[in-house]
Amino acid sequence: MTIQRIEGKLLWEPSQQFQDESNMKKFMAWLEETRGLRFQTYEQLWNWSVTDIEGFWSAIWHFYEVQAKTPYDQVLADKKMPGAKWFPGSTLNYAEHIFRNEVPEKAAIIYQSENRALGEITWFKLKKETAAIAAYLKSLGVQPGDRVVAYASNIHETITAFLACASIGAVWSSCAPEFGIMSVIDRFKQIEPKVLFAVDGYRYGGKDFNRTELVKKIQAELPTLTQTIIIPYLQEEPHLEELKDAVLWGEAIEKNKGEVLTFTPVPFDHPLWILYSSGTTGKPKAIVQSQGGILLEQLKMIGLQKNVKPEDRLFWFTTTGWMMWNVVVSTLLTGATILLYDGNPGYPNYDTLWKFAEETKMTVFGTSASFITACMKAGVKPKEHFDLSHLNSIGSTGSPLPVSGFDWVYEEVKKDLWLVSTSGGTDLCTAFVGGSPLLPVHSGELQSRALGASVKAFDDQGQELVDEIGELVITEPMPSMPIYFWNDENGDRYHDSYFDVYSGIWRHGDFIKITTKGSAIIYGRSDATINRGGVRMGTSEIYSALESVPEVIDSLVVDIPISSEQSYMPLFVVMREKASLTDDVKSRINQVIRQNCSPRHVPNEIFPVEELPKTLNGKKLEVPIKKILMGTPVEKAVNIGSLANPDTIQYFVEFEKNMNGTQG
Incomplete structure (x- = not known):
């Protein structure tokens, strides 16, 4: 399928009072008062933040009064990517910045789960x-x-x-x-x-x-x-x-x-946590992010882009295996109360989290695009059954939110509501495209590029695109970029993960369009990573799981953004001689993926093929096959001369033509 252009209609505009009371406006006023920098619009502010990156990140440091045991020598000692060195000389502690907000008797955490009643810490x-x-x-x-x-x-x-x-x-x-x-x-x-x-x-x-x-x-x-x-x-x-x-x-x-x-106290670039890549080309890469880098990025992202204040009660449905859990914890940096729910968000029905929102007086409801579309398809009408008077904003991430999802939020949840559709990544543990409290919401569009995030769309030659779909790139370093991958002594895996296409420029692996008004539309992954419900997993993990199914001797899986509302994940398997893809075999395939990978990565359908297309050195053609199944002409998707078995491509060309009839 060829990705279609999405046109958005105006759904919401922030009132002047909403803008004036926002943390973003306070930051702009502080910049004018302390640094003589005057910006009339968010676009002007963003342009400054990505051209004077040292000035911007030092402003975040001082605006949020970062407490360092020893001061920094300079903001950015080395600007190169990868390898940028932020705030050398400084020592600090991330957790200390969490607890400087403590109000002893105030709820820091409100929680509920399928086997725990509503409670607070x-x-x-x-x-x-x-x-x-x-x-x-x-x-x-x-x-x-x-x-x-x-x-x-x-x-x-x-x-x-x-x-x-x-x-x-x-x-x-x-x-x-x-x-x-x-x-x-x-x-x-x-x-x-x-x-x-x-x-x-x-x-x-x-x-x-x-x-x-x-x-x-x-x-x-x-x-x-x-x-x-x-x-x-x-x-x-x-x-x-x-x-x-x-x-x-x-x-x-x-x-x-x-x-x-x-x-x-630890150095600014001391490791805070390790997140993981999806494992597309081997074991998941262990992504190491720093105490100082995460501190600054989360203060900016949660405080300015999401406009979270001490009186807020923020919820984001997540598990501890998704970077959004780390974001939820970081919300404590603002002094706000965080809300946790553990369990199936659709059990016993899709009213569960809306009831949780009512009972906790939730102000920020964060979830995935798939949850919103599930509620829409289930006919849920939160505004008719729950008191959501405290709710100020809804956040959506994990996959692109379709136009119909935007419309449903304003029709069935609340008219006066800031809908913040965001996109980012585990790799930086942030949303670098998302919300601004100063901008309107248009259907199907992410409001803006985040401050300090020089996000652009590039074509294959590295030329910037506007109003056209291209590769999402980041052209300037950010503090929360990985300091390194674990056990990657020479930095080769790190370089090959993000910088092997455009020298010195981060290629993220998403398709994006930047509009002339500065908003963005995300079209899903441009690589072989499988992102379902916000849980990213690499194809190699699925292939490893399938090794325990004796009838299957080879396999290929892709996740196709078949429409703006869903992805479609077919699994193609080569069967052992005299073996058939029976219902029993399909059941066992699904079972091993569910048990060894995750329930979200069970394929939509499984198809037997005689042979998988491979390069001359034996590599599977995951990305080219994904492009073909998205409607890219064969000659643009793959170099036929590099294939060991070029005739195998025709199966996937025919599959794409018939795909609308094969979706389950």
Whole structure:
């Protein structure tokens, strides 16, 4: 299918009062007062932020009064990408900036899940328990730079564990408990963690999933572990007999309940956490982001672009395996209350999260585009059944929000509402295209490029495009870009991931169009990454899972943005001689993908093929096949001369012609 041009209609405009009271306007006034910089429009402000990047990021530092134990020598010592060196000389602590906002009796976290009633954690309790866990980690010998990992749910204990980890300068990484065993081990094993936090299980869609046996298997694959801390979630008193060196969460708290929280100052570029690439060309890449870089980026993104204030109550439906969990935690930097929900958002029906919004007096409702379209298709009418008077904005990410999704929000949720459709990436842990409280909302469009994010659309020759679809690139460095990949000593994997197409310019792997008015439209991935419901996974993880299906000898999977409303993920398999793609085989294929990768990455349909097209050196043609299935002519999608078996391409040409009739 050829991607069609999307024209948006005006849906909402910010009132003058809304603009004047926004954090963005306060920042602009501060720039004029302290630096003599006067900007009339957001576009002018954005242009300055990406041309004078040192001036902009130093302004963010001082506007938000970043507390450094030692000052920085300069803003940017080396501007090159990759390898930019931000704020050298400075030392600080991310967690210290979280707790400078504490109001002891105010709710820091409000939570609910399928097996926990609505409750809250005050700032006082959050700080007290963070201090206890931090002290316990220190007693285990955890030092700055040591890795601490979590196989845990989106619950308050996980956030406490992370803040404790950050406070002592240790490096955090997490996976959601619905991740299959292979996906977890592929991620954690390469970073050699010292401590593991894990839930005993979780509940999803009304069903209980015990994870104790999987935790045991994870322990066996991580020889560097010295301690496992089990968070009781499925059971009040889980049994630990079969787990090595394991203690309960409550025991760790009790042993250190009188401790005072302290903060270890670390260099600006000291690792804060490790996120993961999708694993398209091998094991997922371990993306390391810095304490200082994440601090500045999240202050800017959450404070200015999302306009979050201390009185807000922000929710974003996520799991601990998605970067949006890290964004939710970072919202505490603003002093706002964060809201957590763990479970199936559509169980027992799609009213669940809207009811949660009413009960918590939610002001910011963050979710995925797929959830919004699911509500739309299910006929949900939140405004008729729930009191959403406190709700000021809705955020959408994970995949492009269709025009019909924009319309549904204003028709069925609330007329006077700021809809913030955003796009970004795990790679920078931010949205670099998204919202501005100074701009209108047009159907199908993201309002603006974020401050400090020099986002452009490039053609194949590296020329900038306007009002045309191109590759999303970032032409200037940003502080939250990875400081490195773990175990990538020469930086080769880092370079090849983002800088192998346009020298010195970040290529993100998305299709984008920048309009003449500065808004943007995202058209999905331009590479082989599979992004479903915000959970990114590489094709190699699916191929690895399929190795356990004896009938399948080769496979190829692509995720096609078949329309603005959905993606379509077909799996093509080469069957072993005399084997057939029976319903039983299909069922087992789906089962191994569900168990070892994630339920979201089960293919829409499975098709048998005689042979897969490959290059002369044996590489699968994932991206070219994706382009063909999106309607790109063969001669533009692939160099036929580079193929070992060019005749195999014709199957996919015919498949594209018939695709509308084959979608399930």
